[in-house]
Amino acid sequence: MSEPQIPLDDPLAPSAEPQRQTSTAVLEREQVEEQVQEPGDHERFSHYVRKEKILESALSGEPVVALCGKVWVPGRDPKKFPVCPTCKEIYEGLRAPQDGEE
Numbered sequence: 013m014s015e016p017q018i019p020l021d022d023p024l025a026p027s028a029e030p031q032r033q034t035s036t037a038v039l040e041r042e043q044v045e046e047q048v049q050e051p052g053d054h055e056r057f058s059h060y061v062r063k064e065k066i067l068e069s070a071l072s073g074e075p076v077v078a079l080c081g082k083v084w085v086p087g088r089d090p091k092k093f094p095v096c097p098t099c100k101e102i103y104e105g106l107r108a109p110q111d112g113e114e
Contacts, residue, residue, distance in 0.1 A: 058090035060099040079103055 059078030069076045080098035
């Protein structure tokens with residue numbers, strides 16, 4: 013009996029060239045669930061900004077950028093509002109200043 017013939021264009025056919033193997037790695041990322049905020053929620057919070065930026069804004073009228081990314085010109089008493097949860101989470105994740113750093 014003769015052996016069956018394999019077509020030359022068959023992808024499963026053994027080839028004369030060595031096969032190259034590839035590997036795949038999985039990069040795992042921690043998924044952080046963001047709190048659902050309604051439009052305008054940023055207006056209901058106090059945000060974290062460097063004190064010197066607040067002073068500069070008071071003199072120049074230029075907007076400031078909070079840790080959470082909100083951009084605005086400060087004008088209200090922050091003590092009347094709860095702290096922005098995103099700003100608070102970012103602030104708590106920052107490392108303490110080292111010798112002579114701000």
